Amino acid sequence: MDQQPQDRTIWQKCWSWLYTGHTGSGGYFTYLSMKREHIWGAPVRVWRMLMRRRTSHPVPLLYVVVGGIGLLIGIAGQKTLKMRWWSAPLILLVTAWTYFFSSIWWRSVQHPTSLRTDLLAAIAPKRGARRRLRESCERFLASPLPIFGIDGEEAPELSGMSMEGEKVTHFSILYPDRGMVAILGPDTESAEVEEHLRGELISLRVNELADQAPHANDPGDCCERVISETVNLDWSDTVLTIGSDQVPGFSTSFSGHVVAFAQAKSCWVAIIARPEESLPQLRELSEAERETLASRIGIDEQQ
Secondary structure: OOOOOOOHHHHHHHHHHHHHHOOOOOOOOOOOOOOOOOOOHHHHHHHHHHHHHHOOOOOOHHHHHHHHHHHHHHHHHHOOOOOOOHHHHHHHHHHHHHHHHHHHOOOOOOOOHHHOOOOHHOOHHHHHHHHHHHHHHHHHHOOOOOOEEEEEOOOOEEEEEEEOOOOOEEEEEEEEEOEEEEEEEOOOOOHHHHHHHHHHHHHHHHHHHHHOOOOOHHHHHHHHHHHOOOOOOOOEEEEEOOOEEEEEEEEEEEEOOEEEEEEEEOEEEEEEEOOOOOOOOEEOOOOOOOOHHHHHOOHHHOO
């Protein structure tokens, strides 16, 4: 494997910082602090949260350019209007900073939680986490997407949920012994449904290989092999039974798993059946069952 040079000159680092806002050339990571969050650290946490919430992120070079333009205006104004030379660059820099800082209030799919909730999480992390869970429950209950589950099975688990802003776009229902049912919004294209199922299959297969031989395969090589095997899945016509309706759809199989999806009630319904299981009949869950699922959101985090 070719070795990439890691040493960079101070000028390269300075230019990288001006142009991008950081000096690193590799990937980025975050971590979960195991330290107790003290109240006197709240101002720093609030400031960091506000900087992360900005929808528009300036780079230092932009401020240099704005300051330079302001300096030219200030020098010209000092000679013609007798104004102080530093007033123009100061006004322009404050205006630019205020504009980008105001983006914390702009609507963005990257920040589904409200500013009020994020402020509470920065000041009192435990209370903020509880409020986030409560907001997730409320959005799940208010979602117009129907919920389909496996007929004859009880006590499913909500295994995943995606949101764009305050709108729920996808959630998955897990039956540990039977498989998984995914509901995707009406704005989703069929190709996106296929890609979603492909990702689920890759995750399932990699986990199966890891369980079968934990130390036999390199995780990276194993993942790449599974990805290449799922590139060209052979989809064929099928029929899903949803309640009393026979809904036309598409199905395929991979590593023993039977996969199918169809469009029903203005949403996409997808299912991945466990190995040695045929496609089960589906039914729409009741409001009481939806509330039971919502009540279990985040239950593992609270324990």
